[in-house]
Amino acid sequence: MNLAAAAPAVATFVAILGVPLVVLLASGFVDGGAPTLRHYSRLLGDAHYLGVILTTLKYGIIVTGAALLVGFPYAYVMARAPLALSLVLMLGIFVPMTTGVIVKAFGWSILMKANGILNTSLIALGIVDRPVRMIFTPAALYVGSISLFLPFMVLPIYSVLKAIPESILEASSTLGASRLFTWTHVVLPLSLHGIMSGIAFVFSMTVAAYAIPSLLAGAQFQVLSKVVANAFLVTDETHFGAAASTVLLLIAMGTAMLLNRLAQHVRPEL
Amino acid sequence: MRLGETILAGSAVAIALVVLVIQLAPLVIICAVSLSGASTFDLPTGSASLRWYRVLLGTEGLWIAFRTSLGIAAIATMSSLVLGTLCGVALFGARFRGRELLLSVLLSPLMLPGIVLGIAMLRGFNLYGIALTYIELVLAHIVLTLPYIVRIVMTALDQFDFTLIDAARTLGLSYASAVRKVLVPNIMPAMITASLFAFLASFDNYAVSMFLVDARTTTLPIKMLEFIEESVDPRLAALSTILIAMSLTVVVFAGRLVGLRRTSELK
Numbered sequence: 227m228n229l230a231a232a233a234p235a236v237a238t239f240v241a242i243l244g245v246p247l248v249v250l251l252a253s254g255f256v257d258g259g260a261p262t263l264r265h266y267s268r269l270l271g272d273a274h275y276l277g278v279i280l281t282t283l284k285y286g287i288i289v290t291g292a293a294l295l296v297g298f299p300y301a302y303v304m305a306r307a308p309l310a311l312s313l314v315l316m317l318g319i320f321v322p323m324t325t326g327v328i329v330k331a332f333g334w335s336i337l338m339k340a341n342g343i344l345n346t347s348l349i350a351l352g353i354v355d356r357p358v359r360m361i362f363t364p365a366a367l368y369v370g371s372i373s374l375f376l377p378f379m380v381l382p383i384y385s386v387l388k389a390i391p392e393s394i395l396e397a398s399s400t401l402g403a404s405r406l407f408t409w410t411h412v413v414l415p416l417s418l419h420g421i422m423s424g425i426a427f428v429f430s431m432t433v434a435a436y437a438i439p440s441l442l443a444g445a446q447f448q449v450l451s452k453v454v455a456n457a458f459l460v461t462d463e464t465h466f467g468a469a470a471s472t473v474l475l476l477i478a479m480g481t482a483m484l485l486n487r488l489a490q491h492v493r494p495e496l
Numbered sequence: 497m498r499l500g501e502t503i504l505a506g507s508a509v510a511i512a513l514v515v516l517v518i519q520l521a522p523l524v525i526i527c528a529v530s531l532s533g534a535s536t537f538d539l540p541t542g543s544a545s546l547r548w549y550r551v552l553l554g555t556e557g558l559w560i561a562f563r564t565s566l567g568i569a570a571i572a573t574m575s576s577l578v579l580g581t582l583c584g585v586a587l588f589g590a591r592f593r594g595r596e597l598l599l600s601v602l603l604s605p606l607m608l609p610g611i612v613l614g615i616a617m618l619r620g621f622n623l624y625g626i627a628l629t630y631i632e633l634v635l636a637h638i639v640l641t642l643p644y645i646v647r648i649v650m651t652a653l654d655q656f657d658f659t660l661i662d663a664a665r666t667l668g669l670s671y672a673s674a675v676r677k678v679l680v681p682n683i684m685p686a687m688i689t690a691s692l693f694a695f696l697a698s699f700d701n702y703a704v705s706m707f708l709v710d711a712r713t714t715t716l717p718i719k720m721l722e723f724i725e726e727s728v729d730p731r732l733a734a735l736s737t738i739l740i741a742m743s744l745t746v747v748v749f750a751g752r753l754v755g756l757r758r759t760s761e762l763k
Contacts, residue, residue, distance in 0.1 A: 229587075241624075242639045329720075329740065458615050478608070479604075482607055
């Protein structure tokens, strides 16, 4: 097949996204026609914005860590369980994944309202005696975000776990290895590649998330994506917004690329 | 099995089941609330009612946005399917410096912050003097859906046994008809699945569309958010139920077509 067949897609991509993205990011280094790092020093030298960046990183790390903690067992059970359970677990990944973020956030807010179903059930069960504030709290944001990004942790881990042949595990135990040894020396190294792509996916998606922090945490929870949106949509400081976009891009893509690079190295030979 | 292992395996299953409930809870609650006859977000008490589905049918604004989203997702997916298949097939066989880089650039919209993509594309359209919202949305959504197609075409080709083409030619088929009768049917299920996922990604997109819509041309997720912020009644639950049913249909269909196991690798 002629390489020219790739041209229309590449040209569309470059024109619609490539060139505008480069122009946008470049504008973060310009002020009044002269090159400057002013926007970066404003972003990185100000306690408020530094706090926002730290919040963003913390948000990304906690969500990624929690997603790994629950995502690995989920993927493991999905890969090893009997077909019926495995299929149900897959539906629990694919259906939420293909449902829009607005619909899911809407579902969470119905659940978490002061007089919503969760609170009414908690009171009925006698666990609390008055409604707990849930929506617009960090807890709501974290539960919602972990749930939102979980599929992107589970799927890569599931595919590496599924690819480990039973024969290897049997060989390991035939050779006298304990279950624990098989786990730490066979299963874990063989699934490291999937774990790392899961981490890369979830972290880069979480730090860049815009809709879910706005919908579940409210205005007081400031993350970098909101600084970007605010600069373009509210205060019209486009050069500053471009600088913030570059930092956001570096955090999201930088981590993902670094982890993917590492994952290439740990890719096992089967 | 020793006790420790049983406890570990048991807790893995327990975690999986709890997570499953948490994953499905917001969707199930929406479906339940949509059947409530009351104007609050309560579980239906007594008999289920289709009241909010009838109200939804009469809500002009949401249907207009629904049709807009449907049209944009359909046009963008079909364009991506043509562009992405050509591109995937061309790049699959090619060996040149920078191939990997080109591929990761083409796939990057899957990972790049949606909001940065949206702003960049908006300013690009201003730069080029494109001022028609509908066209802007279609073009932006082509860029967003292209990675799904390219990636899946390449995965499918990777799993295709090219000696089958030689076999078909030995049996007397021309190269073109060997491709049409052997290669195409082989990668078709993956392509249909790719299109379905691409379609949903476009249909549900919020972060990019947010920058491109205007008062007259709005997509469904943006319109829904307006409704959530203004009037809160269960008609949105009725609409969301329809969208959840769409996802469920796609997932079951994809599972039938290529098996969910393979779908998880395609995604």
